[in-house]
């Protein structure tokens with residue numbers, strides 16, 4: 433499949449590969465227009481369906497992960513046309529259907545829809561140059577891809593209100609302190625670190641990886657009691673896999689496990 437607004441490639445030396453997606457509208461700081469979001473959705477679903485792929489890394493350029501939804505193409509909308517066309521709807525939510533882990537590797541600006549897209553990934557590794565923000569209020573609008581909902585869950589109410597209401601940006605160090613990003617790395621190591629994290633995940637048993645992703649996401653929807661009960665059942669289910677026997681035998685015999693189930 434050839435794309436115009438993104439680049440895709442397979443990376444990794446192990447049996448299972450990483451699907452690398454690079455947002456590629458450099459002149460517009462990777463502003464997220466419909467074509468880009470359609471292509472991103474197609475690429476994500478293709479990697480999710482590809483048996484040779486274990487993980488997906490989503491990245492941008494040195495200057496911007498993405499500076500938000502594309503402002504000039506949004507500007508002419510009326511309420512009715514935004515509502516009828518489903519502005520910031522279907523093609524923005526494809527990422528939520530992906531069952532494999534998606535790691536956001538963020539350098540430079542992740543603003544508005546760019547910050548929201550990063551937050552829809554499973555975790556964010558940030559370059560020390562990263563800047564996060566939800567500046568929609570400056571445009572006379574509000575976030576439309578989950579910013580008012582995911583940001584408070586990530587950084588708490590006070591910091592989220594501060595960012596959303598003042599439109600100030602958060603640097604990488606503050607984002608790490610606040611829990612928005614999992615780690616901060618030097619900018620020139622961003623992709624190396626994100627791909628290494630993906631390689632680590634790729635070497636583990638596929639069912640464990642998929643179930644962890646599903647269960648952590650469930651933690652934001654289900655009451656604790658129900659989430660723990662479902663986790664317990666999946667925990668029991670994994671004792672029906674060869675990988676459980678392999679993992680525990682490898683530990684007991686002090687050797688490296690070779691997981692087979694992907």
Ligand code: CAA
Pocket residue numbers: 459460461463464499500501502503504520541543544545546548567568571574575576577579
């Ligand atoms: N849409 C379209 N084009 C954008 C863009 C966007 N969101 N952000 C930047 N660009 C374009 C600029 O128009 C500019 O293009 P030209 O060279 O043709 O003029 C180019 O990218 C470079 O931008 P700047 O010259 O502004 O670069 P800068 O370094 O001075 O500033 C910036 C960088 C702080 C990111 C600034 O561009 C900016 O504030 N961008 C808008 C950020 C924003 O408001 N994002 C939210 C969008 S709304 C949204 O995302 C809704 C939602 O919830 C989904």
